[in-house]
Amino acid sequence: TQLLEQSPQFLSIQEGENLTVYCNSSSVFSSLQWYRQEPGEGPVLLVTVVTGGEVKKLKRLTFQFGDARKDSSLHITAAQPGDTGLYLCAGSNFGNEKLTFGTGTRLTIIP
Amino acid sequence: EPEVTQTPSHQVTQMGQEVILRCVPISNHLYFYWYRQILGQKVEFLVSFYNNEISEKSEIFDDQFSVERPDGSNFTLKIRSTKLEDSAMYFCASSDYESGYGREAFFGQGTRLTVV
Numbered sequence: 001t002q003l004l005e006q007s008p009q010f011l012s013i014q015e016g017e018n019l020t021v022y023c024n025s026s027s028v029f030s031s032l033q034w035y036r037q038e039p040g041e042g043p044v045l046l047v048t049v050v051t052g053g054e055v056k057k058l059k060r061l062t063f064q065f066g067d068a069r070k071d072s073s074l075h076i077t078a079a080q081p082g083d084t085g086l087y088l089c090a091g092s093n094f095g096n097e098k099l100t101f102g103t104g105t106r107l108t109i110i111p
Numbered sequence: 112e113p114e115v116t117q118t119p120s121h122q123v124t125q126m127g128q129e130v131i132l133r134c135v136p137i138s139n140h141l142y143f144y145w146y147r148q149i150l151g152q153k154v155e156f157l158v159s160f161y162n163n164e165i166s167e168k169s170e171i172f173d174d175q176f177s178v179e180r181p182d183g184s185n186f187t188l189k190i191r192s193t194k195l196e197d198s199a200m201y202f203c204a205s206s207d208y209e210s211g212y213g214r215e216a217f218f219g220q221g222t223r224l225t226v227v
């Protein structure tokens with residue numbers, strides 16, 4: 001069974017600060033997705049990373065896939081209250097249909 | 112922007128009753144999924160569906176569950192005899208096999224099922 005552990009589980013920081021959340025596994029994934037989920041809603045896809053070492057930027061969000069494709073990080077620069085939410089990583093493998101979701105990081109940005 | 116839509120948004124049912132959760136995936140997508148999220152827990156895979164048949168299912172997806180694509184647009188999840196532990200948020204998702212980026216899945220807003 002492949003598992004994805006996210007850390008920290010909860011993070012509360014002031015507006016304008018930088019932060020990094022992590023997604024780690026002992027297993028290799030073909031690709032890894034990051035989602036954001038608001039209360040009572042479905043996960044919304046932010047980005048997909050496929051290549052080991054890949055870095056993708058989405059405005060103030062920077063996503064990195066580890067060289068061995070076992071881990072990933074999400075870095076947010078100058079956090080804003082609109083960044084508040086539950087951040088989920090999810091891994092998948094070619095030839096296997098399912099997404100394996102991580103445990104989630106609940107981020108709160110204090111104005 | 113295309114989106115996955117789910118109905119109803121909330122469903123309350125009595126234990127032992129049958130429920131059908133409905134989804135309209137993104138129109139040009141080929142893979143369809145159901146996931147569930149029990150309150151405060153991880154999102155869990157239930158089943159995937161491709162080419163009019165189940166392609167993968169989890170241990171959760173036992174004989175009480177079934178999926179169907181009755182026409183060209185709808186995708187349904189049926190729970191035959193609901194149990195209290197089936198209470199959860201159920202998410203439908205779809206993906207485009209041709210994306211080339213593995214299984215990028217786009218999720219619906221979810222159906223909150225409460226079994227009483």
